Amino acid sequence: GAVVSQHPSRVICKSGTSVKIECRSLDFQATTMFWYRQFPKQSLMLMATSNEGSKATYEQGVEKDKFLINHASLTLSTLTVTSAHPEDSSFYICSARDPRGDQPQHFGDGTRLSIL
Amino acid sequence: AQSVTQLGSHVSVSEGALVLLRCNYSSSVPPYLFWYVQYPNQGLQLLLKYTTGATLVKGINGFEAEFKKSETSFHLTKPSAHMSDAAEYFCAVSENQAGTALIFGKGTTLSVSS
Numbered sequence: 001g002a003v004v005s006q007h008p009s010r011v012i013c014k015s016g017t018s019v020k021i022e023c024r025s026l027d028f029q030a031t032t033m034f035w036y037r038q039f040p041k042q043s044l045m046l047m048a049t050s051n052e053g054s055k056a057t058y059e060q061g062v063e064k065d066k067f068l069i070n071h072a073s074l075t076l077s078t079l080t081v082t083s084a085h086p087e088d089s090s091f092y093i094c095s096a097r098d099p100r101g102d103q104p105q106h107f108g109d110g111t112r113l114s115i116l
Numbered sequence: 117a118q119s120v121t122q123l124g125s126h127v128s129v130s131e132g133a134l135v136l137l138r139c140n141y142s143s144s145v146p147p148y149l150f151w152y153v154q155y156p157n158q159g160l161q162l163l164l165k166y167t168t169g170a171t172l173v174k175g176i177n178g179f180e181a182e183f184k185k186s187e188t189s190f191h192l193t194k195p196s197a198h199m200s201d202a203a204e205y206f207c208a209v210s211e212n213q214a215g216t217a218l219i220f221g222k223g224t225t226l227s228v229s230s
Contacts, residue, residue, distance in 0.1 A: 006159070034217050041125075043206060043220045044160075093159050105218065107152075107159035 003027055004096050006108025014116055015086060021079045021111045023094030029074035030096035034105060035067075038091040050077045084115045118143045118209045122221035130229050135194040137224045139181075139207030142188065148210040149190040150218065151181055153203050160206065166190060177201070202228045 005024045013019055023033055031052050036044040048069050049057045056069035066088075068080040077096075081088050091112050095105035123138040141147055148167050152160040164175025171183040181192045190207060204225050208218040 004159075009157075041223075041225075043222045044218075046217045046219075049217055091157075095159075107161070109159045110157065112157060 003098070004094065004106045004108045006094050006111055008111060009109060010112040010114075012114045012116065013084065016083055017115075019081045019084055019113060021081075021092055021094070021113075023077045023079070023096065023108055025075045025096040025098070025106070028096075028098040028100060030077075031074060031099065032097045033071060033077040034095045034097075035069060035077075035079050036093045036095070038093060038110075040091075044093060047079075081113065084113070086115045089113055089115045118147065118211065118219045120207050120209050120219055120221035122205075122207050122224050124224055125222065126225045126227070128227040128229065129197045131199055132196050135179075135192070135197045135201065135226065137192040137205050137207075137226065139190045139192065139221060140188050141190060141207070141209045143209055143211070145211055148212060149181075149183060150208040150210070151175065151179070151190075151192050152206045152208060152220075153177075154206065154223075155203050163192070163205075197226075197228045199228050199230065202226055 007022045033050040035047045037047050038044045046059050047062045050069045050071040052071045052074050058064050071077040091110050093110040095107045119142045121140045150165045151163040154160050163179050164173045166173050166183045174180045179194045204223050206223045207221040210218050
């Protein structure tokens with residue numbers, strides 16, 4: 001079964017709205033989570049690394065004030081797209097590292113964000 | 117710095133035919149290499165990975181990949197394609213298994229015809 005739950009799976013909203021996406025590790029404590037963005041027919045681009053209890057580390061070119069990441073607990077990280085615009089429409093995927101296992105990351109099923 | 121190149125953005129095969137998806141990597145340190153599969157509107161599922169040891173790695177769904185250091189390659193193969201194999205496949209590299217974020221290739225779409 002899924003070990004990382006991402007919610008919502010799809011959201012459609014008006015331009016200017018802020019949207020929050022949740023990523024939960026279901027049966028392990030994830031000290032590190034990752035947020036990716038995927039454009040149609042393209043690869044995943046790492047946006048930021050989220051560490052529990054500390055500030056996220058953003059990749060070059062990713063606006064920190066635009067994409068707010070909070071990792072307040074060992075099982076939950078949130079990505080908030082603030083004042084979203086049509087160019088923010090994309091597929092966002094989170095992943096979480098299980099320190100117990102031999103896989104580097106477990107991926108959520110993604111969130112399809114559409115800004116009208 | 118690490119990078120991944122997947123040759124061929126789209127591969128088409130007939131059901132029962134050999135599947136070969138190509139991946140070359142660049143890494144200044146010994147790499148950890150992965151193949152993931154993505155079905156439409158879903159996240160990624162790990163097919164297989166190479167860390168150390170045996171260079172021929174077997175994964176789920178009948179897939180396997182061989183790490184060839186001299187060729188900096190990690191091609192994915194499956195002897196006989198099934199219709200259910202149609203999906204997007206991503207090769208990825210990491211510096212370590214501990215949690216460094218993965219660097220993905222651009223992906224290869226596999227189509228399987230009957």
